[in-house]
Amino acid sequence: xxxxxxxxxxxxxxxxxxxxxxxxxxxxxxxxxxxxxxxxxxxxxxxxxxxxxxxxxxxxxxxxxxxxxxxxxxxxxxxxxxxxxxxxxxxxxxxxxxxxxxxxxxxxxxxxxxxxxxxxxxxxxxxxxxxxxxxxxxxxxxxxxxxxxxxxxxxxxxxxxxxxxxxxxxxxxxxxxxxxxxxxxxxxxxxxxxxxxxxxxxxxxxxxxxxxxxxxxxxxxxxxxxxxxxxxxxxxxxxxxxxxxxxxxxxxxxxxxxxxxxxxxxxxxxxxxxxxxxxxxxxxxxxxxxxxxxxxxxxxxxxxxxxxxxxxxxxxxxxxxxxxxxxxxxxxxxxxxxxxxxxxxxxxxxxxxxxxxxxxxxxxxxxxxx
Amino acid sequence: xxxxxxxxxxxxxxxxxxxxxxxxxxxxxxxxxxxxxxxxxxxxxxxxxxxxxxxxxxxxxxxxxxxxxxxxxxxxxxxxxxxxxxxxxxxxxxxxxxxxxxxxxxxxxxxxxxxxxxxxxxxxxxxxxxxxxxxxxxxxxxxxxxxxxxxxxxxxxxxxxxxxxxxxxxxxxxxxxxxxxxxxxxxxxxxxxxxxxxxxx
Ligand code: SF4
Ligand code: SF4
Numbered sequence: 001x002x003x004x005x006x007x008x009x010x011x012x013x014x015x016x017x018x019x020x021x022x023x024x025x026x027x028x029x030x031x032x033x034x035x036x037x038x039x040x041x042x043x044x045x046x047x048x049x050x051x052x053x054x055x056x057x058x059x060x061x062x063x064x065x066x067x068x069x070x071x072x073x074x075x076x077x078x079x080x081x082x083x084x085x086x087x088x089x090x091x092x093x094x095x096x097x098x099x100x101x102x103x104x105x106x107x108x109x110x111x112x113x114x115x116x117x118x119x120x121x122x123x124x125x126x127x128x129x130x131x132x133x134x135x136x137x138x139x140x141x142x143x144x145x146x147x148x149x150x151x152x153x154x155x156x157x158x159x160x161x162x163x164x165x166x167x168x169x170x171x172x173x174x175x176x177x178x179x180x181x182x183x184x185x186x187x188x189x190x191x192x193x194x195x196x197x198x199x200x201x202x203x204x205x206x207x208x209x210x211x212x213x214x215x216x217x218x219x220x221x222x223x224x225x226x227x228x229x230x231x232x233x234x235x236x237x238x239x240x241x242x243x244x245x246x247x248x249x250x251x252x253x254x255x256x257x258x259x260x261x262x263x264x265x266x267x268x269x270x271x272x273x274x275x276x277x278x279x280x281x282x283x284x285x286x287x288x289x290x291x292x293x294x295x296x297x298x299x300x301x302x303x304x305x306x307x308x309x310x311x312x313x314x315x316x317x318x319x320x321x322x323x324x325x326x327x328x329x330x331x332x333x334x335x336x337x338x339x340x341x342x343x344x345x346x347x348x349x350x351x352x353x354x355x356x357x358x359x360x361x362x363x364x365x366x367x368x369x370x
Numbered sequence: 371x372x373x374x375x376x377x378x379x380x381x382x383x384x385x386x387x388x389x390x391x392x393x394x395x396x397x398x399x400x401x402x403x404x405x406x407x408x409x410x411x412x413x414x415x416x417x418x419x420x421x422x423x424x425x426x427x428x429x430x431x432x433x434x435x436x437x438x439x440x441x442x443x444x445x446x447x448x449x450x451x452x453x454x455x456x457x458x459x460x461x462x463x464x465x466x467x468x469x470x471x472x473x474x475x476x477x478x479x480x481x482x483x484x485x486x487x488x489x490x491x492x493x494x495x496x497x498x499x500x501x502x503x504x505x506x507x508x509x510x511x512x513x514x515x516x517x518x519x520x521x522x523x524x525x526x527x528x529x530x531x532x533x534x535x536x537x538x539x540x541x542x543x544x545x546x547x548x549x550x551x552x553x554x555x556x557x558x559x560x561x562x563x564x565x566x567x568x569x570x571x
Contacts, residue, residue, distance in 0.1 A: 046490020
């Protein structure tokens with residue numbers, strides 16, 4: 001059993017929900033020393049793709065302490081809404097994980113309503129999640145290259161992101177899957193021929209021939225502990241992955257990739273391997289629009305899927321088609337904890353590379369559904 | 371082999387006219403009556419793109435045409451013709467607008483060929499580009515950014531959240547010169563808006 005994370009007031013594990021909060025180790029902030037000062041970064045500093053605020057206690061180059069400062073909290077109350085209306089908001093919690101959020105939410109609702117989804121809908125969900133993973137991992141690579149000012153390879157990778165976005169748009173009608181998933185069905189139509197021209201991985205591996213780039217990542221942000229999830233866990237040798245450890249979609253025979261060093265370079269390499277394995281999976285799948293009948297009932301459901309940054313879970317209580325309660329466990333929360341703890345004691349210039357390597361989205365980190 | 375040559379070998383081409391490549395969002399054509407719009411983007415048979423989140427509920431009464439959603443451009447300034455420096459501020463977005471903005475600089479669109487550049491500080495910006503619904507914590511930073519910009523300055527809103535609040539909240543209270551509908555807007559729509567602001571088209 002492993003702890004996945006805090007879901008509302010309870011703790012989600014791979015064996016189910018525990019009736020108590022997850023145990024957490026809190027590190028103490030060190031006192032200011034002679035010559036140390038707090039440097040505030042953001043929320044409007046250029047560089048990060050989203051508004052982001054960090055406080056760094058430093059004596060110049062060292063990161064004696066780093067903390068996250070909330071600035072972008074969005075209140076999106078979902079209780080009291082019909083499922084059909086709530087999904088419009090759920091898919092806008094984090095557009096970049098739009099498929100993962102909407103699919104986890106819908107599976108939780110289906111479990112609450114005790115309905116089995118149609119097989120075609122299930123395979124469409126797997127296709128969507130793998131397309132989303134490819135897009136996200138390439139975007140992480142782009143952001144890392146951009147942080148290193150390696151602009152030609154950075155924009156070459158961005159061209160691949162655009163290519164994936166176009167494929168998603170053609171398959172599901174929208175580049176971020178909005179409106180693609182609804183209660184009782186999906187509109188995506190995907191076939192392997194849509195991957196023609198996806199030859200970008202051959203060049204992507206070449207970025208690792210660049211010493212300057214590798215040096216920025218190697219040994220940066222080392223973290224190895226059981227609270228890690230997603231690519232960060234797999235980069236530290238722990239094969240945690242909701243695609244094979246009790247998640248809610250059938251990935252038969254799936255084996256996660258893993259590395260050992262637990263640094264930013266390993267996190268990137270895990271992602272690059274995963275792009276290849278997702279493309280391989282996609283090259284054998286096809287989907288078409290499909291729907292099934294959903295009954296009305298009162299109940300509670302929990303669902304967990306592997307988003308590109310790790311476990312993403314929803315807990316819902318429904319009455320008929322009305323939501324009584326919705327809790328979300330976005331992967332960015334665990335990744336933020338890991339980023340902060342792995343950055344403490346580092347040097348200042350390591351921070352952007354370490355931040356990007358965790359694939360954190362502030363939009364889902366700061367969302368408040370209550 | 372250099373990265374430049376690798377790019378050439380892969381054959382990634384900058385597109386002459388940036389193409390719209392998804393069905394949603396695109397310009398909608400009103401074909402019939404519809405009354406269940408979650409954002410009231412349809413009133414008395416008229417469709418208001420800035421309010422639309424392109425949720426597909428009104429199909430087939432409103433039909434996507436596949437054409438780029440037209441931005442609303444209220445001003446043009448020939449001072450920006452050679453270069454337009456844009457400072458983006460995410461006042462509470464879901465990240466979708468942010469990535470589409472980033473993709474303006476992918477080789478397919480290459481916004482820099484139109485003299486459009488992103489800058490890291492409002493001090494160097496001609497245009498403040500806002501995305502997302504207005505959240506409390508970003509109100510102060512937004513005002514500071516606006517105050518720090520030199521004149522002449524323009525404000526560009528991208529996405530349904532910034533244009534109207536969309537389905538998630540309220541829009542920022544600013545005088546906007548350009549509004550780009552979409553959720554998120556496509557890179558083609560954003561480029562068109564910025565080029566019209568520059569007086570290029
Ligand atoms: S797509 Fe959705 S938001 Fe837009 S007009 Fe139709 S129903 Fe309204
Ligand atoms: S307009 Fe749409 S894509 Fe843009 S921030 Fe709002 S919800 Fe996200």
